[in-house]
Amino acid sequence: MANDPRASYDLLSGIVSDSGDLKGDIVSDALSDVIMQSLAYLGQKQSRLLTCDDPQKEYFSFTSGKHKSRPVNKLLFSPADAAKYSPRVLNCDLTSIEKDVLERTLYTMAVAYCAVADLLGKGSDKKTPGTFFEVLIGHLVGRMFGVNPKNSIEVQSLDISGSLPTDFTFDLGPGRNKIHMPVKTSTRERVIQVWAHQRVIDGVFGVGRFKGILVCLAETNAKPGFGVTEVCLPGQWTIYQMFIAQLHRVYYFDVPKKYAELASAYPFIQVKTFASFFSEAETLAKAAPFS
């Protein structure tokens, strides 16, 4: 095991590209190393509570000299749960893990390396947290479905053919749904791309052939000083869902309240905690009439 979380990250990165098997055991082990190294590193750091707009949520940042990490959700961050349960979670063996424990374990696994990269990269490392998060999701979802994702789809239409780069797509086999799964640590103004890609896929392959499932870490944004706010645009999402395409699920590791509320009114965008993915994976995979 390496002594620096970034060395573990580099190892993971190499293993992912060399093995070509994102769902494989060797990627599980490398992910586990990054997570454990990151938690060990963070365990030696100071932290500071942030003032939050939403009185029901508590956030803190890890600090290192004058640098601070992205906001971390205090109630969801649990190194103890991650140490105990992450090997089983990485193996998609979730028997008898309570949902709140699973939520804390998943959030801690996802955010730990991101916070490390914020500190070690002095705020300018935007790339490796995004890549780590993508590898984590690709591994967990690939392992759950038993199939590795692809990163582009071939578009064939009469005399025109081309390739559309996408985030993940999973082909679950004959008679089952296919999955289009964009993955973002946060969405901000770029999220319209997700609906636009879903629209292209619906147009090429037929509406409902690929289920669109967006997976995000959080929508927290640091404010000057030691504050935090959730940046949400539920009105925009409503318009996209009505007029561009229909996403089937949106999963967050730290669910923003304003997006969770979208599930209960037309057009009923189903925003949930990512922990729910594991319990409903079989439902997502099963081809069924629109309901």
Added chain:
Amino acid sequence: MANDPRASYDLLSGIVSDSGDLKGDIVSDALSDVIMQSLAYLGQKQSRLLTCDDPQKEYFSFTSGKHKSRPVNKLLFSPADAAKYSPRVLNCDLTSIEKDVLERTLYTMAVAYCAVADLLGKGSDKKTPGTFFEVLIGHLVGRMFGVNPKNSIEVQSLDISGSLPTDFTFDLGPGRNKIHMPVKTSTRERVIQVWAHQRVIDGVFGVGRFKGILVCLAETNAKPGFGVTEVCLPGQWTIYQMFIAQLHRVYYFDVPKKYAELASAYPFIQVKTFASFFSEAETLAKAAPFS
């Protein structure tokens, strides 16, 4: 007249927000100041030819110490034409200006301040060139159509109402087309947003009600050292035009060859020089059956 192009830019910026009349004479004068100050500043700078992938195009960068400007198209950059014709162009009085002269004048007017901001901002000023370009387009198109643009559209649908932030929209009045006009100095991977916004507008107001017209400066990208390349994704554009929405025109000040070729094969994306806008503005405004 101020002595620093950035002071002129600040004046322009203040006038635009204070006057609320983007097409007005006072904005013409302020734009002219920025352009003339920028050309005076650039006239005192060194320049260096760039190696270009496309043997039919020549580019150079202005240099200042260790900083260099974005690539400037040598055949389209003409301070002499800009000095002579920009007052008339800013007034949309184009009588007897030859099309190649108009192209050079427009390109020089658009790129001059951007190159200045690259040098004075030491490569980190991404914002003011984009804003300047947007003001220039809003002014010229607004003046040509005799109407100022808006920056959002109201979406009303049964019991749901919201506001969609857009780039420019122009309402040309009863019985005439409306225009949806995104404006970008370059598009890169974010361009899918343009088609997605057009899709929303088509969905809300009916297909063909708003003509989608994308206006861009160029797609040139500096390469390490003193090289330049055009970054184009014509295959992606084809897929977006087929499966998301249909743009009516794409205008460039410096037309990339690979995009110009899109006009001649299905789905026939009409990519042209921005100089063409002035000669076909009346056609764009006139409501007519799909052809």
